[in-house]
Amino acid sequence: MWADPERGEGRSTLAGGARDVDDHEVLIDEGLELLTEEECVDLLEPGGVGRIGVTIAGLPVILPVNYAFVDGEVLFRTGEGTKLSAATQRAVVAFEVDAYDVDSDSGWSVLVIGRSSVVTDPMELTRLDGYEITSWADGTRNNYVRLQPELLTGRRIARC
Numbered sequence: 001m002w003a004d005p006e007r008g009e010g011r012s013t014l015a016g017g018a019r020d021v022d023d024h025e026v027l028i029d030e031g032l033e034l035l036t037e038e039e040c041v042d043l044l045e046p047g048g049v050g051r052i053g054v055t056i057a058g059l060p061v062i063l064p065v066n067y068a069f070v071d072g073e074v075l076f077r078t079g080e081g082t083k084l085s086a087a088t089q090r091a092v093v094a095f096e097v098d099a100y101d102v103d104s105d106s107g108w109s110v111l112v113i114g115r116s117s118v119v120t121d122p123m124e125l126t127r128l129d130g131y132e133i134t135s136w137a138d139g140t141r142n143n144y145v146r147l148q149p150e151l152l153t154g155r156r157i158a159r160c
Contacts, residue, residue, distance in 0.1 A: 044097060045069050047133075052064075077133050077145070096110065
């Protein structure tokens with residue numbers, strides 16, 4: 001359930017304008033531990049594989065990407081197509097990472113929602129090349145896409 005941001009419920013502003021779950025809980029999931037902003041960032045920082053959710057013709061599409069978390073933003077590389085199209089339109093997208101252990105019935109997930117954009121500044125592109133964000137899939141992926149978090153939330157479940 002989403003809180004009502006117009007009444008000031010459920011959101012607190014973070015550095016850089018990002019928002020986080022506060023005491024009012026933006027997303028409520030009974031039985032799950034809500035993670036703090038710091039815990040979410042700690043889980044995002046190693047980078048790796050996540051999923052980007054975009055809208056195509058009014059329908060949700062979720063696609064895997066190799067990503068890095070740099071200066072508080074999610075970054076990934078892509079070629080021509082769906083993800084680049086969303087980024088050039090500064091679309092609101094969702095990004096999710098998670099991990100789970102079937103044997104212990106435990107796991108976590110982090111959700112980032114924000115606007116995507118294409119990185120075009122030559123100096124920034126050179127700097128980002130140093131992060132070696134490499135796709136597992138074949139093909140040319142010369143475009144960097146950044147996601148600036150507007151909402152950052154996470155959940156954990158651990159069974160004893």
